[in-house]
Amino acid sequence: VRELVPGATRVALVTDARVGALYGEPARRALRRAGLAVTVLRVPRGERAKQSAELAKLWRALAAAGIGRHDVVVALGGGAVGDLAGFAAATWLRGVAWIGVPSTLLAQVDSSVGGKTAIDLPAGKNLVGSFHQPRGVLVDPALLDTLPARQLRAGLAEIVKVGMATDASLFRWLERESGRLAASEGAALELAVRKAIRAKARVVTRDEREREGGARTALNFGHTLGHAIEAALGFRGPLHGEAVAIGMRAAARISVAAAGLPLGSCARLDALLDELGLPRRLPRVPLARLVVMLARDKKRDASNVRWVLTPEIGRASVPRSISSRLMRAALLEAGARA
Amino acid sequence: VRELVPGATRVALVTDARVGALYGEPARRALRRAGLAVTVLRVPRGERAKQSAELAKLWRALAAAGIGRHDVVVALGGGAVGDLAGFAAATWLRGVAWIGVPSTLLAQVDSSVGGKTAIDLPAGKNLVGSFHQPRGVLVDPALLDTLPARQLRAGLAEIVKVGMATDASLFRWLERESGRLAASEGAALELAVRKAIRAKARVVTRDEREREGGARTALNFGHTLGHAIEAALGFRGPLHGEAVAIGMRAAARISVAAAGLPLGSCARLDALLDELGLPRRLPRVPLARLVVMLARDKKRDASNVRWVLTPEIGRASVPRSISSRLMRAALLEAGARA
Numbered sequence: 170v171r172e173l174v175p176g177a178t179r180v181a182l183v184t185d186a187r188v189g190a191l192y193g194e195p196a197r198r199a200l201r202r203a204g205l206a207v208t209v210l211r212v213p214r215g216e217r218a219k220q221s222a223e224l225a226k227l228w229r230a231l232a233a234a235g236i237g238r239h240d241v242v243v244a245l246g247g248g249a250v251g252d253l254a255g256f257a258a259a260t261w262l263r264g265v266a267w268i269g270v271p272s273t274l275l276a277q278v279d280s281s282v283g284g285k286t287a288i289d290l291p292a293g294k295n296l297v298g299s300f301h302q303p304r305g306v307l308v309d310p311a312l313l314d315t316l317p318a319r320q321l322r323a324g325l326a327e328i329v330k331v332g333m334a335t336d337a338s339l340f341r342w343l344e345r346e347s348g349r350l351a352a353s354e355g356a357a358l359e360l361a362v363r364k365a366i367r368a369k370a371r372v373v374t375r376d377e378r379e380r381e382g383g384a385r386t387a388l389n390f391g392h393t394l395g396h397a398i399e400a401a402l403g404f405r406g407p408l409h410g411e412a413v414a415i416g417m418r419a420a421a422r423i424s425v426a427a428a429g430l431p432l433g434s435c436a437r438l439d440a441l442l443d444e445l446g447l448p449r450r451l452p453r454v455p456l457a458r459l460v461v462m463l464a465r466d467k468k469r470d471a472s473n474v475r476w477v478l479t480p481e482i483g484r485a486s487v488p489r490s491i492s493s494r495l496m497r498a499a500l501l502e503a504g505a506r507a
Numbered sequence: 508v509r510e511l512v513p514g515a516t517r518v519a520l521v522t523d524a525r526v527g528a529l530y531g532e533p534a535r536r537a538l539r540r541a542g543l544a545v546t547v548l549r550v551p552r553g554e555r556a557k558q559s560a561e562l563a564k565l566w567r568a569l570a571a572a573g574i575g576r577h578d579v580v581v582a583l584g585g586g587a588v589g590d591l592a593g594f595a596a597a598t599w600l601r602g603v604a605w606i607g608v609p610s611t612l613l614a615q616v617d618s619s620v621g622g623k624t625a626i627d628l629p630a631g632k633n634l635v636g637s638f639h640q641p642r643g644v645l646v647d648p649a650l651l652d653t654l655p656a657r658q659l660r661a662g663l664a665e666i667v668k669v670g671m672a673t674d675a676s677l678f679r680w681l682e683r684e685s686g687r688l689a690a691s692e693g694a695a696l697e698l699a700v701r702k703a704i705r706a707k708a709r710v711v712t713r714d715e716r717e718r719e720g721g722a723r724t725a726l727n728f729g730h731t732l733g734h735a736i737e738a739a740l741g742f743r744g745p746l747h748g749e750a751v752a753i754g755m756r757a758a759a760r761i762s763v764a765a766a767g768l769p770l771g772s773c774a775r776l777d778a779l780l781d782e783l784g785l786p787r788r789l790p791r792v793p794l795a796r797l798v799v800m801l802a803r804d805k806k807r808d809a810s811n812v813r814w815v816l817t818p819e820i821g822r823a824s825v826p827r828s829i830s831s832r833l834m835r836a837a838l839l840e841a842g843a844r845a
Contacts, residue, residue, distance in 0.1 A: 221563040228559065232630035232803070238719075260598070263625065263636045263717075285601065292570035298601045299637065379601075381576075465570070 171203045173305040174266045176239035179206045181231055183254035184245040185214045188272045191315055196245055196270070208234035216404040218249045219288040221297070227257045241304070242267040247320075248276040248409065252298070255286030259301030269306040273316055274324025274358065275410050277308050278331070278365045283373050283388075289404070293465045294396045300378060308366070310359040321353050322446045323410025326391075328365040329445070330417060333438055334390035336368040337483025344437070347444040387485035390477045391417030394503070397462035401454050414447035419499040420476060427491055428478035437482065450504030456497065459505050463496075509541045511643040512604045514577035517544045519569055521592035522583040523552045526610045529653055534583055534608070546572035554742040556587045557626040559635070565595045579642070580605040585658075586614040586747065590636070593624030597639030607644040611654055612662025612696065613748050615646050616669070616703045621711050621726075627742065631803045632734045638716060646704070648697040659691050660784045661748025664729075666703040667783070668755060671776055672728035674706040675821025682775070685782040725823035728815045729755030732841070735800035739792050752785035757837040758814060765829055766816035775820065788842035794835065797843050801834075 170180065180200050184193050189211055200207045210230045212218040236242070244254035244267060251269050258267035271277045287298025313321065332340030342364065343350070349357035369388065376383035395416035399406065406412070421438050424430035443449070463474045474496070475488035501507060508518065518538050522531050527549055538545045548568045550556040574580070582592035582605060589607050596605035609615040625636025651659065670678030680702065681688070687695035707726065714721035733754035737744065744750070759776050762768035781787070801812045812834070813826035839845060 221559075221566065225559040225563070228628055228635050229630065232628055232634060256598075260594075260635050260637060262634065263623065263638055287601065290566055290570055292567065296570060296600065297566050297598050299598060300601055 170200060170205065170241060170243065170268060173268060174239070174241040177205060177241045177266070179208070179234065179236055179240040181208050181210055181234050181236050181240070181242045181254075182245060183210045183212060183227065183242060183250060183257070185212055185218065185247070185250055187214055188246045188250070192245060192272065192312065196243070200243070208236075210234070212246075212250060212253060214249075215247070216249050216289065216294075216399070216409075218253045221288060221290070224253060224257060224288050227253065228261065231257065231261050236261065236265065238262050238265060240265060243270060244268070244303075245270045245272060246276070247271070247273040248279055251276055252285075252287050252295070255284075255301055255303065256288055256298050259286050259299035264301065266304040267301070269303045270312075271306065271308065272312040274313055274321050274362065275327050276324075277313075277362050278324060278369065279327045282306070282366055282369045283385075284377070285379075293400050293462065294404075308362065310355060310362070313355075313358060318353060320408065321358070322351075323408040323414075325350055325361070325445045326410035326414040326417070326442070326447050328361050329438070329441060329447075330391050330413060331365045331368050331388070333417065333421075333479055333482060334387040334477065334485040335372050335483065337481075339364050339368050340441075340482050344441055347441055351445050382487045386477060386488050389488070390479060390485055391420050393463065393474065393476050394419050394459075394500075397459050398451060398454065400462045400465070401458045402452065406452055406454075407448065411448050414442050415449070415451055415503055418442065418449065419503045420478060422502060423476060423491055423495055423499050424478040424480065426495055428480045428486055430479055430481060434479075434482050452504075454505055456500055456505040456507055459500055460496075508538060508543065508579060508581065508606060511606060512577070512579040515543060515579045515604070517546070517572065517574055517578040519572050519574050519578070519580045519592075520545055520547045520583060521550060521565070521580060521588060521595070522547065523550055523556065523585070523588055525552055526584040526588070530583060530610065530650065534581070538581070546574075548572070550584075550588060550591060552587075553585070554587050554627065554737070554747075556591045559626060559628070562591060562595060562626050565591065566599065569595065569599050574599065574603065576600050576603060578603060581608060582606070582641075583608045583610065584614070585609070585611040586617055589614055590623075590625050590633070593622075593639055593641065594626055594636050597624050597637035602639065604642040605639070607641045608650075609644065609646065610650040612651055612659050612700065613665050614662075615651075615700050616662065616707065617665045620644075620704055620707045621723075622715070623717075631738050631800065632742075646700065648693065648700070651693075651696060656691055658746065659696070660689075661746040661752075663688055663699070663783045664748035664752040664755070664780070664785050666699050667776070667779060667785075668729050668751060669703045669706050669726070671755065671759075671817055671820060672725040672815065672823040673710050673821065675819075677702050677706050678779075678820050682779055685779060689783050720825045724815060724826050727826070728817060728823055729758055731801065731812065731814055732757050732797075732838075735797050735803075736789060736792065738800045738803070739796045740790065744790055744792075745786065749786050752780050753787070753789055753841055756780065756787065757841045758816060760840060761814060761829055761833055761837050762816040762818065764833055766818045766824055768817055768819065772817075772820050790842075792843055794838055794843040794845055797838055798834075 284302035622640035
């Protein structure tokens, strides 16, 4: 922290109950030793942290902690903690520095590169936010040791996405290593994170602000439906990575029908996700509710939902709308109730 | 709007009850004629709009109105409406376009140039916000016709500030025209707004993000104490411009003692503010409470409050801390209760 934010005298260490109990004290001691005044701020676990009421609480806590323009917010936790704390940092005093210490596989890959911060609204996920690059991100594989196996698997979905949408060689590597990854072998996980971060950074540097049709839209592969699933279930259903896995399978099916993805490539994606223990089908959600949530997704333009499709493994096309017949078929195949 | 935001199909027209009743319908019809779908969103009058609960309501309303990435937020009202609506636009879908239509003299000068957006917290003013330039600002002198005289006078304080801190020739012009300005003569007001915007834009373009010690800090002249007065009275005391007038008088006294401002220049500032009908003394506020609020002001560094001082009319120095003895004396002279 001292090196990344030389002028800081105070730190707001934002974390949740689980991660805070495991790593909060060591982190606090390390920051103290660096000569910083530390205030630990607890937020709810998981997506519940990303509510506007929690954001308002966090702002008030930053005021009480006396966090000034040159001070720093440290986000120690999963993706939700990073999204919330990063957005609070983006808006506190019109922007202070923040540092990410992601504690889940998903967050190490997904939120550590890109500078997207956000909270949710009842109407949908990540509707409110900022682009605010962290001053630094500390990716520590040891933090994954205490992560439940289901969380690890969900994080692997995000790595599969990076491969499928942007990097065919990463995808092939995942296919070769899927056994070790499914068994949560530390060395394989660490390498997977490193490869995914590198591939993602390549995409993000080409398109920092996510322009319309820019390179970065590829990273939304599987997320159109994934977000809709999460929102339709009030963020109490599958984990983000699990929802994205279902979303990728559906998007691949649509890609076969509408973007020329070979059926064999679609089958390879399915097989890889199966191998990694990621779900095939939705929990029971009414089709109509999913369609409403899709329309609300922030990526839509006017009244059209735009899908990121993959003409081949490792490459995404510019997002585009598809026929409602095709969309309904894909949703039904994913397990939506008619 | 069509020219400034060509891709927009929907507009969220944010306004308050007073301005909305006077100008909401004509504005809505004009936008409709331009082929845009308009949703009018009402917010509370004045500073009460700038609360985190109002921001959360506005976000939900933007979701309900279906405002997409290419759509636009129009802020029709005083400075508070612009600050809130601009911040909502800065954070909605990580940033959509906004257009300001300031309806008070103060907002025409103060919020129309600079791109600062913000809300308040109980701990202080403008603690949370973004830099988010409006796509355009429509300054219409006709909107001032219905403005109460007290509001006009308060707006003139902001123009005096620009002259005192950055432009001696503007200050001298204000001295010459003070009679016509105090009488709310339309032509004089319009010219004053134009001159102040031009002077302010010169400063802002040199320092868009308000760097430490950058040119833009000059524009905080009078605001250190002004904000503290407003916060100490829970934003239910003097108007912003009135608080800034008191803040400028105190800062000028401190400048005489600590920055070499000639006593005669301090007297000229006092005379000009008197002539414009701006207050000399605080409503009764305990000194201790003001000091607490000063320490919380976001411009502070570590535990030092930094004051923008003026060594001469038309020029501000880099903000710096002053002795607590000097600060107490200035606050007591401004009318604080010991």
